[in-house]
Amino acid sequence: MEVARLRKVSKRYGRREVLTDVDLHLQEGELLALVGANGSGKSTVLKLMVGLSRPTTGTVRRTAQIVSYVPDVFASHDRLSASAYLRHMGRIRGLSARAARQRSGELLDRLALTGGADTPMRKLSKGNAQKVALAQALLEPPQLLVLDEPWSGLDTTAHGTLRALLTETAREGGAVAFTEHSDQVVKSTATRVCEIHQGKLIQRTTTTPHQLTEIELIPGADLDWSHQPDVLEVRHHDAGVTLVLPTGSHDAALLTALNHGWSVVSVRQVKPE
Numbered sequence: 001m002e003v004a005r006l007r008k009v010s011k012r013y014g015r016r017e018v019l020t021d022v023d024l025h026l027q028e029g030e031l032l033a034l035v036g037a038n039g040s041g042k043s044t045v046l047k048l049m050v051g052l053s054r055p056t057t058g059t060v061r062r063t064a065q066i067v068s069y070v071p072d073v074f075a076s077h078d079r080l081s082a083s084a085y086l087r088h089m090g091r092i093r094g095l096s097a098r099a100a101r102q103r104s105g106e107l108l109d110r111l112a113l114t115g116g117a118d119t120p121m122r123k124l125s126k127g128n129a130q131k132v133a134l135a136q137a138l139l140e141p142p143q144l145l146v147l148d149e150p151w152s153g154l155d156t157t158a159h160g161t162l163r164a165l166l167t168e169t170a171r172e173g174g175a176v177a178f179t180e181h182s183d184q185v186v187k188s189t190a191t192r193v194c195e196i197h198q199g200k201l202i203q204r205t206t207t208t209p210h211q212l213t214e215i216e217l218i219p220g221a222d223l224d225w226s227h228q229p230d231v232l233e234v235r236h237h238d239a240g241v242t243l244v245l246p247t248g249s250h251d252a253a254l255l256t257a258l259n260h261g262w263s264v265v266s267v268r269q270v271k272p273e
């Protein structure tokens with residue numbers, strides 16, 4: 001079922017037309033990635049989709065009742081702690097105090113909030129504030145979940161968790177739309193990709209997210225995997241490190257590991273979630 005539709009939407013800021021005749025629909029269970037150059041109008045499409053901005057011409061129709069939006073920057077000057085803020089947002093969304101506490105605790109654990117759920121939010125780093133914004137959006141399963149560059153600022157450990165949370169939302173019947181600059185992240189998450197170019201929306205073919213491979217390694221020489229090409233996720237554990245990469249890109253990572261004296265414990269394909 002369709003949850004949102006933009007029909008012949010144009011958007012002007014002053015004299016400048018940013019979007020021209022954009023037609024876009026979003027279905028339950030979809031993970032739509034919007035890509036395009038800086039300033040091409042991706043955030044504008046997301047804001048139109050959730051009703052934070054109005055089209056200059058054309059129409060936006062939304063049938064989703066539960067809509068969540070995660071902006072690109074979640075600057076909180078709040079004295080409230082993350083846990084108090086999430087409980088409060090949960091109550092606004094109609095959850096009982098107990099359910100709100102339980103769900104927000106679960107989400108913050110999964111996203112591995114560091115810096116303390118009980119510290120005032122204004123003291124949280126950008127990445128941790130982003131985790132609180134994501135938890136807020138997922139307090140109740142959204143029917144439409146819209147996220148503006150949600151991976152930016154997140155540590156590589158949280159990358160995989162975010163991908164899993166978005167996939168779960170889609171599997172439960174929600175529609176997800178997000179913007180992202182990394183081609184690898186788009187390929188490993190989206191089921192459909194649209195590009196905005198010179199104000200026009202170009203539909204790309206439907207894709208299935210790339211197969212992923214996990215490599216478990218025992219450390220050798222000093223190496224920061226989060227800066228290696230194609231590495232989507234780095235998980236540190238007592239015995240070593242687990243990397244997640246798109247299948248096909250993992251040979252280069254294995255070579256880098258061996259060249260740096262790391263030992264390979266296992267290489268396995270991640271089962272589709």
Ligand SMILES: Nc1ncnc2c1ncn2[C@@H]1O[C@H](COP(=O)(O)OP(=O)(O)OP(=O)(O)O)[C@@H](O)[C@H]1O
Binds near residue numbers: 036037038042043044
């Ligand atoms: N409120 C506004 N008033 C005036 N111009 C705006 C406003 N919001 C966005 N713009 C302009 O519209 C264009 C598209 O902006 P938008 O933020 O949608 O792009 P984007 O594709 O999300 O960019 P990025 O990848 O850098 O986040 C830009 O030129 C921007 O300067």
